[in-house]
Amino acid sequence: MRLNGEISSGGEEEEEETTTFSGQKVVVGYALTSKKKKSFLQPTFTTLARNKGIHFVAIDLNKPLPEQGPFDIILHKLSGEEWREIIEDYRQTHPEVTILDPPDAIQHLHNRQSMLENVVDLNLSDCHGKVDIPRQLIISKEEDPSSIPYEVTKTGMKLPLVAKPLVVDGSAKAHELFLAYDEFSLSELEPPLVLQEFVNHGGLLFKIYIVGETIKVVRRFSLPNISKRELSKFSGVFRFPRVSSAAASADDADLDPSIAEHPPRPLLEMLARELRHRLGLRMFNIDMIREYGTRDVFYVIDINYFPGFGKMPDYEHIFTDFLLGLVQSKCKKKPTT
The missing domain is CATH 3.40.50.11370 (Rossmann fold)
Structure with missing residues (x-):
């Protein structure tokens, strides 16, 4: 039996040492x-x-x-x-x-539509904050790209829009992200994809690592706020790097406390507990942003299984x-x- 893909070679093992x-x-x-x-x-x-x-x-x-x-x-x-x-x-x-973890549970995170479904109906209002997902639109593989501007207009979604591939399969293409300043340029993109309203968040993203009962929060730099004036000056679709996996941490940066303050611990504990139960997973991370100008309004924009834990402090x-x-x-x- 030989599976496709680059894998670690069989028979490798670490030295046998002490017992627990x-x-x-x-x-x-x-x-x-x-x-x-x-x-x-x-x-x-x-x-x-x-x-x-x-x-x-x-x-x-x-x-x-x-x-x-x-x-x-x-x-x-x-x-x-x-x-x-x-x-x-x-x-x-x-x-x-x-x-x-169970393969069927992991598979749930390989689709950006099903990935965030478990966040939509969470009621965390008693936990010092509100958690939601950005307004989004799913564009299926069968959809004609030329119809995307019409679909966006019909839903009333506000520009700019973040475009992400619908399927998360571990490939580099699955993490290609685009920022669209006008809906007509979206026809240049290849379905299937997810369109999300861009939420101004002060250029800061929270990576929340979940390992069993442990919760670890790391701050990462993200895209800066976009003003209406800037929006009127640009058009087209721009590709940008995968922000959440950037090596540069924002934890040691001199940041505005209103932006850099971690989400409330009770909120994170409830969110982690609910998602562990609903997803059936024990090790994943949540990419979360705080809506700029608020203290307690958060959006989950991605959930990843078995992410780069090696970048997590004290992992x-x-x-x-x-x-x-x-x-x-x-x-x-x-x-x-």
């Missing part, structure tokens, strides 16, 4: 692209994990998965229907193994504790004999 609680070694099988493996399984992380008894083993995609292991946890991020079927079958036949300790907690929780649920 109750003298037990935790074996984590991983199936990751080479790029994800490099960014996530950094030496600082694997060394810390090994010292606490966590043993990482690469899954060999040339061999049947049931013949490998045994595993306590499987960590995966590969695309393709074949892999989804393999991991889902394994999940059904090996309930004793924790899968991070080594957070993930080590998370993995150990998963196994400890599983052990507590086992019936005594």
Whole structure:
């Protein structure tokens, strides 16, 4: 069996070292692209994990998965229907193994329409703020690009508009973003795509990392505000880089406190808890902005599964504790004999 795509080679594993609680070694099988493996399984992380008894083993995609292991946890991020079927079958036949995360739940985030559906009807009004999504329009693959201006006008959406590919498949194209200053230029874009109203947010984005019960917030620079005067001066569609993955953090910058203040902790805790439950996922991140001129109006603009956790401060300790907690929780649920 050989799956398409660049993957980590089979048979790799870290050195076997100490054991963890109750003298037990935790074996984590991983199936990751080479790029994800490099960014996530950094030496600082694997060394810390090994010292606490966590043993990482690469899954060999040339061999049947049931013949490998045994595993306590499987960590995966590969695309393709074949892999989804393999991991889902394994999940059904090996309930004793924790899968991070169920493939059907992950698939929910591969479409920008279904991705944000779980945010729309959240009622977080008692949590020191309001969370919504920008007004948006879905343009299907079958749609004639020349009809997009008409569809935008019909919905009454306000310019400028952010255009994003509808499907999130891990490719570079899936993260191409465009800013449209007039609706007629939208006919230059290729469906399927999502159009979102641009919300002025002071040029700052909050990346909210969720790892189990842990919430970590990182500030990133984003697109500056756009005034009506600027809007009248420009036309066309402009491509801009994937803002949320920029390496430059805004955490140490001298920023206006009214813009830079983190979303209220009670709001984030409720949002994380609700999305963990609704999405059925334990490790993801939320891209959130605060509407400029407000203190408590927020918009979720993207949700990503297994993002670049290697850029999250203190991720080594957070993930080590998370993995150990998963196994400890599983052990507590086992019936005594």
